Amino acid sequence: MINHLKMSNIGPASQMELEFGKRLNLLTGDNGLGKSFLLDIAWWSMTRKWPAELNPKLTAGKVALPTNKKQSAEIEFSFSAASKFMENKSRYDPREQRWTVKQGRPANPGFVFYALADGSFAVWDPARNYWKSKNEKNKERPSAYVFSPKDVWDGLQCEDGAWLCNGLIRDWSGWQKERGMAFDSLSTVLEVLSPSADEKLIPGGLTRISLNDVRDMPTLKMPYGQEVAVVHASSGMRRIISLAYFLVWCWEEHLKANELLGESPETKAVFLVDEVESHLHPKWQRTVIPALMKVMDKLMASPAVQLIAVTHSPLIMASVEPHFDATQDAWFDLDLVGNQVALTQRQFVRQGDIRGWLVSEAFDMKSGYSLEAERVLEDAAEALSGENFSKDDAKIMDQRLREVLSDTDPFWMCWRFVAGKKGWLP
Ligand SMILES: Nc1ncnc2c1ncn2[C@@H]1O[C@H](COP(=O)(O)OP(=O)(O)OP(=O)(O)O)[C@@H](O)[C@H]1O
Ligand SMILES: [Mg+2]
Structure with missing residues (x-):
């Protein structure tokens, strides 16, 4: 779980500091004020790699650069690691053009999942990305797995061409044919992340979509009676099924790695989700945060999940009202004050409905009219x-x-x- 972040001389504000809640954290603010940037910094603090550094196909998640090149830029962070509390301060080294990191074995924050706004995903898996011993050879392990949107569907390869992940299409159809645990997990996760009880995401039969593509293509059963190939599913459905697949893939591979290591599965996870409502109909926006808060229960035994979600949606804020608990949750809001960006932790006060949220400090609108x-x-x-x-x-x-x-x-x-x-x- 990430506890604290403080940044100086990077990003849109000269300084930003925040103390995260241990369970749900919401981030609001106008376009361009640094929400995605904060998620990137949180990911980097726990994993020591920038997403785009590990996968150059990504158009987001780039290394953070100092605002004023002549002044020192710093990132201070702390998180609870498996066996200790990790606190660190990193400086940008202009000569090396990189952030200083403590040498040696990094701390283990538990799982770190990152769903970027453009459909990319990244995961840091304690079983596969953490050096279990201090042996130098283990440094050859991947620093994390970072998927561009295409990699999620078609598979992730490392530089030497070896396959790190088969991708949604091959894995889903393979799991479906096996009829084993992985397919059960996928079906359950899809059900939890569905918009409602009447509109469930249910896998259909396998099909082919082209003479030139030999892959068996998974389908979804649509409420209008058709089975639609997953690559033809709507944007909202593709966003959610790729998230469901990503979580199940991470978990399946984690279990396999733990079997090899003779260790118990992880129970802690930090979940960073940018634009959590993206592509989702209002009905689905209302259910997505509660679903994300409980989805890991379907995979892990008594998990401790910290969710950090960015949103532009008043419906998301309204949907959280019955769940928000000030003792373990937090809401942060970015605003332009004069010509400065200010980050404020706000008191979460129930607004009742989306109109109330639109005119609240979260969205600063005068009304919900045209x-x-x-x-x-x-x-x-x-x-x-x-x-x-x-x-x-x-x-x-x-x-x-x-x-x-x-x-x-x-x-x-x-x-x-x-x-x-x-x-x-x-
Ligand atoms: N790699 C980086 N290095 C330095 N500053 C950055 C970097 N990435 C983003 N920023 C700063 O953060 C600002 C805001 O970017 P960000 O993408 O976080 O906005 P956002 O709040 O997520 O907006 P939107 O709602 O449109 O997604 C940029 O204008 C820039 O000042
Ligand atoms: Mg953003």
Whole structure:
């Protein structure tokens, strides 16, 4: 579990510092204020490698560079590792063009999963990426597994061409044919991550989609009776099934590695998820965080999972209301204050519904109306409190309101009441 991060002279703010909750952490803020950047830093702190350093196909997750090249740039972090509490301060070394890291065996934070916004995934597996002994030879182990979106589906190769992962298409069909534990786990994880009980993600039969592709292609049973090849599934479904596959693959390989090592499976995991709602319909946005909070229960025995999720969605914030527990959860918000980016840990206060969240500190909107309607409503509110508003003005305002508001808008009641009282309405 990651506890603390402090960054100086990198990213959009001159300094940022945060103390994570041990269970659920939410990150909000406008575009470009550093949410993904914070996830990259959290991943790097625990794994000591930048995602794009391990897989150059990634377009995100690049090494963090100092803002002011003439000043020292620092990342301070702490996390609870398997046998100790790990605290470290790293500096950017401009001559080496890299961040200093403590020599020797890195600490073991448990599993670290990272779902990037563009469909890339990264995992640091304590059984496969941690040097179990201090033997130099073990350094040859991969530092982590980083998948570009294509790698998730078609497989991940290392530089010498060896296959590190078969990819979703081959593994899913292989697991389905075996009818073993892996397919059961995949089906269960898909069910947990489904949008609702009526719209479950259910694997269908295997099929072929091209004369030129000899792979048996997994399918999903759609509510409209068809079995759709996973590569033809919708964007939202592909995002979730690739996440489900990634988790099951990580876990299956972890179990196999532990068998070789004669060790027990891991029980701790940190889960970094960027744009958690991406491609998801509002109905699915409402269920995705609670589902992510419990999905690891289906794989690990009594897991301790820390989830750090970035969101732009008021529905995500509303969906968390019944689950948020201030003793173990935290909400961080990035804002532009003047011309400075500020990171604030906010008190999580229930807003009731998405309208409340839209106008909260999380999204800083004046209302959930269109910009045009918002302007007309502002003018109407001013008119209601003003002195010099004539009957003719009221007629024009009434027409403007008709053009932007729905017939059932609650503002009508207030408008008709006051306008009626002032004798503006016929
Ligand atoms: N590798 C890097 N090195 C230094 N600064 C970076 C790096 N990556 C991002 N930044 C800084 O972080 C800023 C914000 O980037 P980031 O991608 O984190 O925004 P975001 O809050 O995730 O926005 P969005 O909601 O659009 O995804 C950039 O404008 C830049 O100042
Ligand atoms: Mg981002």
